[in-house]
């Protein structure tokens with residue numbers, strides 16, 4: 001089954017719902033960053049939450065950046081998604097493996113920690129970014145997205161994100177759902193959904209059992225209760241390039257660039273998001289310095 005996200009509303013107009021299968025997406029992140037189990041789960045869950053958040057935005061071309069830092073062993077996690085299903089991200093400490101928790105699951109809460117914040121920035125082209133942040137509630141990521149949406153965007157939601165890591169560190173399953181309560185929802189209907197979410201198996205278990213994103217939403221709301229609006233392919237993809245990093249280098253103070261030229265005869269840049277490396281030789285660095293100088297004198 002390929003990775004994709006499905007968008008739906010319930011036929012009674014009370015809920016908006018999203019579900020995603022993101023196994024390949026998280027597998028690419030795992031291999032790009034060589035993450036170990038706890039880091040894979042923490043980064044994977046963040047990527048899944050971020051891509052759903054980006055797809056839940058009404059505006060076209062809006063990018064969403066999520067930063068999570070709970071001062072736990074994995075350190076900071078950063079994920080960035082456009083509104084076309086492309087998401088990228090990295091984790092400060094990729095090599096974290098912890099003993100399983102009481103439920104025999106990867107202890108993501110412990111790996112992430114709870115002494116910090118989840119911060120979300122939304123930026124539409126040509127507009128100032130909107131940034132909101134709330135304290136982490138459990139470090140389990142799903143709960144933290146839920147709390148963020150309720151507190152910062154006043155959208156009552158339920159977010160479930162799940163990653164299953166095989167013994168050899170490969171990704172067995174990854175995906176999630178996000179349910180948003182619409183203004184017409186009744187108390188009774190909300191309680192029913194909340195109860196149902198508690199009853200269903202973990203998302204990674206459902207995905208391991210070859211259930212599709214549509215199946216997962218039907219499991220929550222019941223068959224025939226949903227209008228499926230759109231499916232969007234999702235993937236881990238980085239839009240970095242030598243040109244883009246060159247533009248960033250032009251913003252570094254000229255004396256610093258000159259030192260790099262004199263002492264290192266060039267510069268190597270590594271992309272945090274995908275690990276790709278770019279080298280700028282003496283000639284290229286000299287050009288960058290010229291542009292930086294002209295910018296500085298403006």
Ligand SMILES: [Zn+2]
Pocket residue numbers: 238239240241271272273274275276
């Ligand atoms: Zn990159």
